[in-house]
Amino acid sequence: MTDLHPDRRSSALSHLGATMARHPKTVLVVWLLAVVASFGSALGVFTQESLFDRLHSGEPSVSGENQQGRDLLSKAGQAATDQYMAQVSGVDASSPDVARAAGAAAKRIAGIKGVQSVGMPYVVPQGVQSPQAKVFFKDENPASDGFLTVVTLDPKLSSAQGTQVREQVDRELATMAKALPGSTVETGGLSELISSITGQVEKDLRTGEGVALPVSFLIMVLVFGGFVAAGMPVTGAIAAIGGALASLLGFSYLIDLDATVVNVVTVLGLGLCIDYGLLTVSRFREELRARAQGMPAKDIPREMIIEATARTVDSAGRTVIFSGLTVAISLGGLLVFEAQIMRAIGSAALSVVLVAILVAVTLIPALAALGARRLLRRGTEQAPEHGVFSRLATWVHGRPVPIIVGVLALLIFLALPVLDLRLTSSGKELLPKGATQRVFFEDLASHYPTLNGPDLRVVAQTTPEKAAAYAADLPKLNGRVVRGTPEKVNENLSTIGVDVPGGPLGDDAREMVRLLQDHRPDFPTYVVGQASGLQDFTDSMFARAGPAFALVALATLVLLFLMTGSVVIPVKALLINVVSLGASLGVLVWIFQRGHLEGLLRFDSVGALESMIPLLILAFGFGLSMDYEVFLLSRIVELHERGYSNDDAVVMGLQRSGRIITSAALLVVIVFSGFVAGQLLVIKQTGVGLAVAVLIDATLVRMLLVPATMAVLGDWNWWAPARLRRLHARFGITE
Structure with missing residues (x-):
């Protein structure tokens, strides 16, 4: 097959790669100074406050009845x-x-x-x-x-x-x-409970990194067959963590950051840098081997290394940038939501994506150029065109329909528990059993029930006399009379405490919120409490879910079209990812809501998922899924543009990218699993959910479902209306 690959030696990315290769030590010094400054700033070495001193914690809140009532109490001096x-x-x-x-x-x-x-x-x-x-x-x-x-x-x-x-x-x-x-x-x-939660975040962050980085490094040593190649993505990951923490410190002066944001965003930076580092280092070795063609590694000239680096940044760098854009799009969907914590995570995560891209196109190429001869010390022979993944693709192409039916059936079965999804907004339950503040509040609820506070409070803007009359005539709950306990705040503001069976987040509390909102007196009232706040949050989430999904879907379809020139591949990728993420969320419900694997994962089920978890899993999981989609499609598109048939492009594309996707997914699962070792419930749920999402995507979806559907569709994979084909010819992102 004739190589129709265009000459891109004059592209901006080629020039960037060549510059990194000509001045690798300068690049390393600049990055070293940046990383030291980032960690120092985040840990409070150069500032009066560290990042962890500026974190907050509490239930996710939105502007609504619950927040309005709390603001009234706060202004009246009852925070x-x-x-x-x-x-x-x-x-x-x-x-x-x-x-x-x-x-x-x-x-x-x-x-x-x-x-x-x-x-x-x-x-x-x-x-x-x-x-x-x-x-x-x-x-x-x-x-x-x-x-x-x-x-x-x-x-x-x-x-x-x-x-x-x-x-x-x-x-x-x-x-x-x-x-x-x-x-x-x-x-x-x-305040002490919040401090305990934020302190646990810092501990979990250390635990997660302490588990993830060493294990990831050992796995990469096995994958790459050497310490030098393995050390490059890990070095990039450390730089990304520093950049992530520094960006979060900056954001903390603009918006309130919840304690959980640190873990979530740091994990994303770690995972992306490992993904992009693996891709970049592997492509560099491939490009250098193609040029050296059996030459002893020690004799490889400097100009050849510069050429290989330039081509690596132009090819793998383009894939990284494109992948980063797809991840950024999925995270950008979080900015549509009203909850400040979602916007905080989305904003901070977008900056981390930028750090990961910068690491992949500057630091990793510089490290690769500096250690080029050691990377190929076992020989410069060409990597085989046939192997495990090409054989897998050929096997899939022989029976695509049964594979599609079987995989989809399994994914739908895994997604079924989502139909029973229940959300909550835990307080002390976020901490592990035995934690000082959790024990304190459990003892408070057990021995001082009145001073522990009511399950719900109605903030009434009226006279104490009218508030007392209303407290004596609350709506019935499941046929039972409910009495409120009125308390005067001032002459124009009172609170009415309401206790119901099952606690502040039980079914009765949620039902009572609805009843109180449906039966208003002739003066303004605001229902305040965990159940009320949860209702406001979920109402706001569902109200904005449609626009957020539409934004992410449209932007993803446009980007994938610009990459592939097809309208079929983007639509198929979107639909498959929706089913895959549904399966991941179903597994999460089965584990945490239904209480399976409590002993193995060391948690105590609260009978629900934390309210922000579904959004995080969908946004981050979609981004990571598209990450691997781009890795695979970039190779397939590249081969198809060179003139290979659809089936041959898929087989060869899977062979060339399968090892990277599998290795990257394994390492990212290890990263997320490291944070599962932490103690904070919401972080544990996030770690398990994203680990499952990556595992399902990299195995069932990327290795089986994508090749099978591409085999069934054949040349229809590349179809687009004539007008869109002309548009792609003019503006498309091609090799």
Whole structure:
């Protein structure tokens, strides 16, 4: 077959590759300085605050009824983060000595600048036998072995000031504990829970990288047959992590970043750099072997290395840029959603894609050029045109219809659990069992149910009298009368606490939110609570899912058309990816919602998926799926443009790209699996979901379904209307 490949030595990417090869040491020094600066900035070496100091945590929120009610309470000085609590156990709560020591501590704490009030049973004006004092005793029993202290801080305090006040409170609590032999004091609050979650993010990040990088390196040593070749993608991945953390630090000054964003975005940068590094290094070896043609590696001249690098960046670099665009498109869909956390992830991830592309077209080529002779030290013979993947493609082409039917049936079967999808927005449940703050809030709910807060609250903009009348006549829940507990905030604002069976995210709580919204009084009310916030989030998500999907689908179809000149291949790729992602989400529901593999994966099912997980899996999974689609199609299109038949292009394309796709997928699965070893539930769900998505795509889809459908369609794969063919001839992205 005649090589019809055009001469692209004058292209911009060829010039870039040649420049990287002529000045590799300069490129490495620049990248080294950038990586050191990135890690230093993110870890707080060069700044007053590290990235992790600037992270937030909480349920995903959108502008809606729940947020409006919370804003009203916050303006009225009732923000939940302003409360700091201490559970005292191991004492005789009815003892006068305990009362004296606790009362003295309360007086000292109340005198701390920044403390608004102190609540405990021994300082209630009505006395320790009053109903007001009873709720502060453990199990609401004045003769129990414990009591609760609630310290309310000034809401105007900054984060640093709040920390200082809490430290002063802790010292006074320690003094009180010394005066009460045998007592134990456990402290906590919403701010402490958030800090615990963000701290767990940092630990999980270290755990994930500590597992993923060494194992990935060992696998790449086996794949490439040497430490030098394996070290290049890993080096690029480390650079990507630094770039990802630095970009996140920058974004933290523009938007609030949730703690989970760090893991999600870092994992993406790690995975993409390994993918692109493998592709670039493999293509470089192929190009250099083609030029050396049996020449001893030590005798390869410098100009030949420069030519190979230029051609690598022009070919593999084009694939990387195109792949990066498809990933960016899928992540760009997150920007359509209202939830700030989705926009934060989308914005930060887009910057990480840029870092991964820069690493692939600058740092990796420079490393390849510098270590070129060692990369080929085992010989410069040409890689075989026939092998495992060409034989697999030939086998698939012999029975395409049964393979299509079988694979689609399996994917649909795996997707069936999605029909039972249930979303939640966990708080303390994100942390592993035994975590200090999770135990604190579990004990609070068990022993101090009234002070733990109601499952739902209705914020009523009216007089206390009207609010009390409304609280006594709430809508019935499943035929049961529900009573609310009114509490005056000020003359024009009250809250009505509502407790229902099953907790704040149970079915009854979700149903009660609907009833309260359907039965409004003649004054403004806002239903506040986890169930209300979850409803606002899911309503907003579904409202914008259509436009987001349309945007991603249209942009993907256009890009794939510009790459292939076909309208059939892009539509087929889109449909296959939808089915594949449905299967991945179904597996995730089966594992985490239904509680399978709890022991193996070390988690406790909450009977649902975290509310943002489906969006993340669909966006990131689609991007990674299109990543491998581009890897395969770029080779097939290249061969088809050289004049090979459809079937031959598919067989040879799979042979040339199959090893890269399989190796890259294996390594990315390892990366995601590394983060499964973490403790935070939402990160574990993300890691498992994306690992499953990549595994399904790289095996069932890319190795079986794509070759089979291309065999059935034959030359129809390349069909496009005459007008679009002319458009592609003018604007198409071809080799």
